Amino acid sequence: MNDSMMVHHTRDKTANTSTPDPYQDAFSKTVFGFWLYILTDCLIFTTLFTTYAVMHNETFGGVHSRDIFQLSTAFTETMILLFSSVTCGLSVIAAVNNERKKILGWLIVTFLLGISFIAIEFREFSDLVHEGHKWDQSAFLSSFFTLVGTHGLHVSVGLFWLIVMFVQIFIKGITIPTFRRLVIFSLFWHFLDLIWIFIFTFVYLMGVL
Amino acid sequence: MLGRLTLEDFKHDFVQNGAVASMVLGGVGLIALIFYLKRWKWLWNEWLTTTDPKRIGIMYIVVVLIMFMKGFGDAMMLRAQQAMAVGDSQGFLTAGHFQEVFSAHGTTMIFFVGMGFIFGLVNLIVPLQIGARDVAFPFLNALAFWLFTAASMLVLISLAIGKFSTAGWLAYPPLSELEYSPGEGVDYWIWILQIAGVGTTISGINFLVTILKMRCPGMTLMKTPIFVWSILCAMILVIFAFPVLTATLFMLSLDRYLDMHFFTSGGGGNPMLYVNLIWIWGHPEVYVLILPGFGILSEIVPTFSEKRLFGYVSMVWALLLITFYSFVVWLHHFFTMGASPGVNTFFAIMTMVIAIPTGVKIFNWLFTKFRGRVHFTSPMLWFFAFLLNFTVGGMTGVLLSVPPVDFQVHNSLFLIAHFHGMAIGGLLFSLFAGFTYWFPKFTGFFLDEKLNRYAFWCWLGGFLLAFMPLYMLGFMGATRRLDRYGVETNWHPLFVLVAIGAVIILIGASIQLFGLFWSIKNRKKNWDHTGGDPWNGRTLEWSIPSPPPIYNFAIIPTVSDVDPLWAIKRGEAPPARKDYEDIYIPKNTPIGMYIGLFSLIFGFAMTWHIYWLAIIGLIGILVNTIIQLSGNDEHDLITAAQVQEMEEARIRGNAAL
Numbered sequence: 046m047n048d049s050m051m052v053h054h055t056r057d058k059t060a061n062t063s064t065p066d067p068y069q070d071a072f073s074k075t076v077f078g079f080w081l082y083i084l085t086d087c088l089i090f091t092t093l094f095t096t097y098a099v100m101h102n103e104t105f106g107g108v109h110s111r112d113i114f115q116l117s118t119a120f121t122e123t124m125i126l127l128f129s130s131v132t133c134g135l136s137v138i139a140a141v142n143n144e145r146k147k148i149l150g151w152l153i154v155t156f157l158l159g160i161s162f163i164a165i166e167f168r169e170f171s172d173l174v175h176e177g178h179k180w181d182q183s184a185f186l187s188s189f190f191t192l193v194g195t196h197g198l199h200v201s202v203g204l205f206w207l208i209v210m211f212v213q214i215f216i217k218g219i220t221i222p223t224f225r226r227l228v229i230f231s232l233f234w235h236f237l238d239l240i241w242i243f244i245f246t247f248v249y250l251m252g253v254l
Numbered sequence: 255m256l257g258r259l260t261l262e263d264f265k266h267d268f269v270q271n272g273a274v275a276s277m278v279l280g281g282v283g284l285i286a287l288i289f290y291l292k293r294w295k296w297l298w299n300e301w302l303t304t305t306d307p308k309r310i311g312i313m314y315i316v317v318v319l320i321m322f323m324k325g326f327g328d329a330m331m332l333r334a335q336q337a338m339a340v341g342d343s344q345g346f347l348t349a350g351h352f353q354e355v356f357s358a359h360g361t362t363m364i365f366f367v368g369m370g371f372i373f374g375l376v377n378l379i380v381p382l383q384i385g386a387r388d389v390a391f392p393f394l395n396a397l398a399f400w401l402f403t404a405a406s407m408l409v410l411i412s413l414a415i416g417k418f419s420t421a422g423w424l425a426y427p428p429l430s431e432l433e434y435s436p437g438e439g440v441d442y443w444i445w446i447l448q449i450a451g452v453g454t455t456i457s458g459i460n461f462l463v464t465i466l467k468m469r470c471p472g473m474t475l476m477k478t479p480i481f482v483w484s485i486l487c488a489m490i491l492v493i494f495a496f497p498v499l500t501a502t503l504f505m506l507s508l509d510r511y512l513d514m515h516f517f518t519s520g521g522g523g524n525p526m527l528y529v530n531l532i533w534i535w536g537h538p539e540v541y542v543l544i545l546p547g548f549g550i551l552s553e554i555v556p557t558f559s560e561k562r563l564f565g566y567v568s569m570v571w572a573l574l575l576i577t578f579y580s581f582v583v584w585l586h587h588f589f590t591m592g593a594s595p596g597v598n599t600f601f602a603i604m605t606m607v608i609a610i611p612t613g614v615k616i617f618n619w620l621f622t623k624f625r626g627r628v629h630f631t632s633p634m635l636w637f638f639a640f641l642l643n644f645t646v647g648g649m650t651g652v653l654l655s656v657p658p659v660d661f662q663v664h665n666s667l668f669l670i671a672h673f674h675g676m677a678i679g680g681l682l683f684s685l686f687a688g689f690t691y692w693f694p695k696f697t698g699f700f701l702d703e704k705l706n707r708y709a710f711w712c713w714l715g716g717f718l719l720a721f722m723p724l725y726m727l728g729f730m731g732a733t734r735r736l737d738r739y740g741v742e743t744n745w746h747p748l749f750v751l752v753a754i755g756a757v758i759i760l761i762g763a764s765i766q767l768f769g770l771f772w773s774i775k776n777r778k779k780n781w782d783h784t785g786g787d788p789w790n791g792r793t794l795e796w797s798i799p800s801p802p803p804i805y806n807f808a809i810i811p812t813v814s815d816v817d818p819l820w821a822i823k824r825g826e827a828p829p830a831r832k833d834y835e836d837i838y839i840p841k842n843t844p845i846g847m848y849i850g851l852f853s854l855i856f857g858f859a860m861t862w863h864i865y866w867l868a869i870i871g872l873i874g875i876l877v878n879t880i881i882q883l884s885g886n887d888e889h890d891l892i893t894a895a896q897v898q899e900m901e902e903a904r905i906r907g908n909a910a911l
Contacts, residue, residue: 074391078463081459082459085458085459085493085496086497089497089501096505096516181513181515187508187509187515188516209884213884222885
């Protein structure tokens, strides 16, 4: 989708579509820049995944992944996050059609799904700690808590960002800047989903084998 | 309340107290001077809150100058200690202080001098060379600068409060772990690098988007200046390498703050994992530093040979190959890890292969000069010195890439001589060349050529004297990071020679510093009267006045040639558009500076475990980010009529001269 189509989709009658328009320019640059940011974040996760792969069997006499992972919890988390991606996508579609109420509604649903994901993860972590499997017990547990926790931290930041987006759209409606920000927020949210798919596969599925 | 901070942390030995006192006095003096000259408002409006890459570039270079003095002071202390501490003599530094000094020297020179200088020149030159009015993300550009500055301030603070890391510039575990370095030093180092690293990643994204999205009409990738190509490749390296650094430092800090076991010697941790990860970042980082150097020389050599660059296409492919290979050679930094012969052989061959594209570049520069009209200006002198030093350093690099040889000389002064040959003789000399070459572009006047030449000969002579003996010392068995040694080693005469070389470099650097102020003072006399093209330049930055107007190009140029300005001079360029247009300039904003300030507070508080202050820092960063993310993309408008007025006033002014 090129810039002028984007401007058209915002249905902003006051938008100036003749060049030079800093707004139009900004959209394609920002989205491209954000893809590059996602690439850098991917590399952070790559490093953490690699570390986890190296540390997976370094249990130092403590528990192994087989002993502590519950697939049912991880599966629930996966489903919640996948659905939140769908609802996030629906809010962007609503934004393209400039239906403010729908955007805000889908954002609320996304937020609720996201926060329940975080709650389940927090519960899982606190159970592990209470059973004595804290991150300082072994290299395996360190790398597990760090990899999954970093993803959780990203989701929390995403939720925070979602609140900011909600307030902005609530006050300003869909303008060229808010539309652009909503699009990159949704890129971020889908990216977190993708990372989780890898965590579910490599950490949980392969961990219980 | 104050975490681990106590009054004891403000007490230092005599040498360090002197450095702290001069630093504090310098800072107070500077602030007093600004008050005296009543320049706060000017400073705030024109510089501190600016998003103009031309201004940000100059601010980078100012910070680099300060950090260079610090890093250079560290180097002089190391050299003086090694010249004195032979036999029973203990020198003037304790072993612990010596370790702090070499750790600080490496950290400062790589992150705050090398990287800072490069980003300064990139800000100044890249938008001009691609015919753009600004960078892709002006705010992020300012933010990256302020993060860089915050991190360099934290380096200076570590001098005054507490101790710096004693674990070397890369903080290898298990030495850098809590068990062996319980103090604040490694924490300082971690937060300094985290803050600077985030800034660098942001800059990497910003300039990659700028170069890929904002080149002027007609400038296809294969018509882009080689300097821009080198920056494009360096930014790709930044984007791929720096996240690894961020994640690795993050894990080291988890080891230190939350008792995790990534790189500890116990608990299942693996110190060699850190060494692998840090060099997966570290080797590309080496090329982030040297590729822009190649780019600078590829601009200078054709201009001062009055010839088109020889082998443009091979130059581009050489850059791309180096970019790729730099990710598959990291293990040559630790052949002694104990990997199997097959693994070592792979990395050895890859390392040797890198010499091929690098050799291509050397020969291209030589062929560019062949039958050209070579002007022996000071940028060219730096180039000749580069050629000598870089070739010697490159050859010793290939020697080091042979594992059996590496087993003998790794961790010795031979290695130190090699990489200082690349970092000073390669990188720094090319940066000096670029600085001298582009100085009239962003100021409007020249650096004093006579003083440049004096400084050059001091640097070259001093460099050879200070580093060639290190090759010999390496073969004689002297290891790096040595704070004292016995008389029977017979190293002392060479160490004295090395110290003399360092003093000669100091004289050269002092002449440069003096020359900078001298040239600014006598700028009327050194004024560039050519209207912005003093060297008979080839590329777009020389087609506009010096210093460039706020919008760089009144009319965005259209190019059809690798050397667009030469095409204009020969009358081969496509006809220029004549109509002025409205220009949008992003508004000034202090938010980048605020985020930098809160990052500094956060880094300092985390280092000293003052958690309430760290939370304040974090909240400050968040609030400012939200304010920035909720803004309305505000721009100042310069109308076409105003642009026309400014351009015509300039033309009248030139005519009056």
